[in-house]
Amino acid sequence: MASSITLTPLQPFKPAVYSRAWASVPHPTLPLLATTHAKEVTIYSLTTLTKHSALTGGHSRSVRCAAWKPGLPSGKLCLVTGSFDATAGLWRFESEAKDSAEGEQLEVDVTTSSQTKTPSQQAKIRSGDDDDQSEKSDTEDDWEFTLVLEGHENEIKSVSFAPSGQYLATCSRDKTVWIWEDVGGSEGDDEWETVAVLSEHDGDVKAVAWAPDVPGRNKRAKHGGADVLASASYDNTVRIWREDGDGEWVCVAVLEGHEGTVWGLQWEGRARDGEGFPRLMTFSADATVRIWSLVEEEEVEEEGAKEGANPWSGGIPNTMRRGLREDWTCTAVLPAVHTRDIYSASWSGASGMIASTGSDGVIAVYGEGASSEAAEEKEDVAMASPGAEPTTAADVKPASNTWRILGTVANGHGPYEINHVTWCKRFDPGTERKGIEEMLVTTGDDGTVRPWQIT
Amino acid sequence: MQKSELDNANPTIRDVSQLPSRRGKQAPVRRGPESKYDDLIFGKKQSSLGTFRRNVSSWPSDDEDEEDYADGFTQEPIDEQEIYDLISTISDPEHPHTLGQLSVINLADIHITPSPATRTAPDALHTVLVEITPTITHCSLATVIGLAVRVRLERALPPSYRVDIKMKEGSHAQDDQVNKQLADKERVAAALENDTLKGVIDKMFTTCTR
Numbered sequence: 153m154a155s156s157i158t159l160t161p162l163q164p165f166k167p168a169v170y171s172r173a174w175a176s177v178p179h180p181t182l183p184l185l186a187t188t189h190a191k192e193v194t195i196y197s198l199t200t201l202t203k204h205s206a207l208t209g210g211h212s213r214s215v216r217c218a219a220w221k222p223g224l225p226s227g228k229l230c231l232v233t234g235s236f237d238a239t240a241g242l243w244r245f246e247s248e249a250k251d252s253a254e255g256e257q258l259e260v261d262v263t264t265s266s267q268t269k270t271p272s273q274q275a276k277i278r279s280g281d282d283d284d285q286s287e288k289s290d291t292e293d294d295w296e297f298t299l300v301l302e303g304h305e306n307e308i309k310s311v312s313f314a315p316s317g318q319y320l321a322t323c324s325r326d327k328t329v330w331i332w333e334d335v336g337g338s339e340g341d342d343e344w345e346t347v348a349v350l351s352e353h354d355g356d357v358k359a360v361a362w363a364p365d366v367p368g369r370n371k372r373a374k375h376g377g378a379d380v381l382a383s384a385s386y387d388n389t390v391r392i393w394r395e396d397g398d399g400e401w402v403c404v405a406v407l408e409g410h411e412g413t414v415w416g417l418q419w420e421g422r423a424r425d426g427e428g429f430p431r432l433m434t435f436s437a438d439a440t441v442r443i444w445s446l447v448e449e450e451e452v453e454e455e456g457a458k459e460g461a462n463p464w465s466g467g468i469p470n471t472m473r474r475g476l477r478e479d480w481t482c483t484a485v486l487p488a489v490h491t492r493d494i495y496s497a498s499w500s501g502a503s504g505m506i507a508s509t510g511s512d513g514v515i516a517v518y519g520e521g522a523s524s525e526a527a528e529e530k531e532d533v534a535m536a537s538p539g540a541e542p543t544t545a546a547d548v549k550p551a552s553n554t555w556r557i558l559g560t561v562a563n564g565h566g567p568y569e570i571n572h573v574t575w576c577k578r579f580d581p582g583t584e585r586k587g588i589e590e591m592l593v594t595t596g597d598d599g600t601v602r603p604w605q606i607t
Numbered sequence: 608m609q610k611s612e613l614d615n616a617n618p619t620i621r622d623v624s625q626l627p628s629r630r631g632k633q634a635p636v637r638r639g640p641e642s643k644y645d646d647l648i649f650g651k652k653q654s655s656l657g658t659f660r661r662n663v664s665s666w667p668s669d670d671e672d673e674e675d676y677a678d679g680f681t682q683e684p685i686d687e688q689e690i691y692d693l694i695s696t697i698s699d700p701e702h703p704h705t706l707g708q709l710s711v712i713n714l715a716d717i718h719i720t721p722s723p724a725t726r727t728a729p730d731a732l733h734t735v736l737v738e739i740t741p742t743i744t745h746c747s748l749a750t751v752i753g754l755a756v757r758v759r760l761e762r763a764l765p766p767s768y769r770v771d772i773k774m775k776e777g778s779h780a781q782d783d784q785v786n787k788q789l790a791d792k793e794r795v796a797a798a799l800e801n802d803t804l805k806g807v808i809d810k811m812f813t814t815c816t817r
Binding site for chain 2: 309493562
């Protein structure tokens with residue numbers, strides 16, 4: 153891995169949203185980005201870096217978060233929004249070219265519709281007041297608000313889809329996590345059931361995230377299903393949840409160590425050597441980013457037990473439930489960069505690099521040396537220091553851990569706080585490796601969404 | 608918030624003439640970048656984002672902007688007295704007096720980092736720490752007062768100022784709990800979408816004439 157990287161600002165997405173923007177969520181496969189702000193969501197095209205469509209009129213208070221439903225057939229989009237109005241909204245977008253069986257069709261639609269809309273949007277910005285009305289008539293045909301998920305008592309802070317799309321998790325200031333199951337007969341048949349209300353946190357639940365579908369996750373799928381959920385809270389803890397085989401969702405681990413609100417978390421996205429269980433990254437008001445790992449003990453014994461019983465059957469005796477308890481430890485604290493709350497961090501499934509940002513307006517990128525080469529890495533850092541950028545290797549204590557700072561940018565959104573950072577594939581004409589090259593996208597209090605080239 | 612009895616029926620009240628002010632000193636001439644906050648200070652409905660938009664639209668800076676920044680740099684920096692003037696005039700939600708008169712806000716409990724006397728880079732962040740002394744240790748309105756102070760400063764100060772509100776140590780029974788709530792950006796944002804709470808805070812600002 154390179155000893156340092158450079159972040160170069162690209163042209164911001166147009167138009168800006170002109171109010172605090174909370175988060176920008178890339179579609180898992182298509183060149184689309186959903187930015188939450190005020191009571192709506194703006195969808196940007198990653199091909200043109202301009203507005204594609206908007207989701208308006210579904211919520212009575214700010215939309216805090218959004219998640220794309222994974223694994224939909226071509227030509228269909230589904231976004232779930234979580235709002236301060238205590239509801240989650242389910243939205244659907246049908247491509248006009250329904251007869252097309254081509255997987256690329258939606259991407260083409262996205263590109264063309266963006267291009268045709270751009271001039272009229274610019275005209276609207278200039279014309280000012282009637283902006284809202286004309287915008288609505290423009291987009292209402294596209295996005296349909298199809299379902300409201302009600303149940304939380306207070307603001308929803310985060311929503312997340314399980315990798316299969318079967319489960320949706322929502323969390324709220326009411327200290328609970330709700331798990332909803334898609335029980336509709338077909339895609340587009342919107343019927344969702346509440347399968348669990350988890351209320352073990354002592355404070356607001358700030359974020360939820362499902363473990364990705366990598367080999368290491370499925371290898372551990374012994375007791376219940378393979379799905380694993382993590383939640384981060386105002387009570388400074390992180391909790392891990394699994395289904396116990398009897399349809400009950402239980403807390404299998406409490407991760408303690410952060411000294412402030414845990415603003416969020418993300419699972420490691422790429423498969424690990426030896427099919428280890430994915431690690432978990434958490435970030436906090438205590439200005440640290442932490443990495444947690446499952447202690448995979450009793451591997452032999454559990455393998456033995458596995459032979460006798462089908463792990464998917466519901467007939468697991470209660471005495472085995474103790475086996476659900478998991479031992480998680482903090483295996484790394486990333487080098488200190490930030491001076492205030494870390495509101496967001498993103499772990500690239502492609503490169504393994506982590507980016508973080510927050511109240512201090514700094515964007516930092518970290519890289520990990522393979523632990524078996526730790527000694528070598530230390531030497532590399534020492535040798536790289538004289539020639540490297542002043543902001544990169546200088547502050548790293550080689551002995552602390554194998555993570556080091558690869559690059560930082562101060563005042564990423566000028567004087568404003570940055571609420572969100574995410575890795576995102578590039579599809580714009582500026583890249584020669586469309587859909588492969590990764591960039592960072594940051595979202596701030598200034599209402600701008602900014603892409604950053606990584607070199 | 609509706610109570611049959613006041614939390615503290617007989618608070619100590621200081622006369623306005625005894626409160627710290629810049630009287631007698633030459634008041635700095637306000638113009639240039641700072642005068643554009645006036646509409647914020649006088650108006651209630653505008654969001655801070657709207658006012659500072661002008662700065663942001665031209666970011667990232669080209670040469671012209673650098674000059675603008677340099678101009679701003681030579682302006683009188685924002686000092687503790689200016690912060691005091693902004694927040695001491697907020698009304699108490701329960702008494703017909705201001706937070707300055709009730710000594711909830713005190714000049715000595717306002718800290719700016721780095722100090723206004725230090726020359727700093729034009730894009731450097733500043734932190735304003737305000738320690739609040741509720742009139743009695745179990746004052747249930749401490750959170751509302753803290754929220755009002757935070758909102759007032761966030762609206763009035765440039766976006767490079769970060770506002771931290773804390774209960775002065777030992778002044779309140781649930782210090783940590785209140786401090787944590789007031790430091791939580793997401794909770795503050797959601798609270799301001801609550802019309803009842805917003806109404807209470809706007810009422811507290813009606814005495815802020817400056």
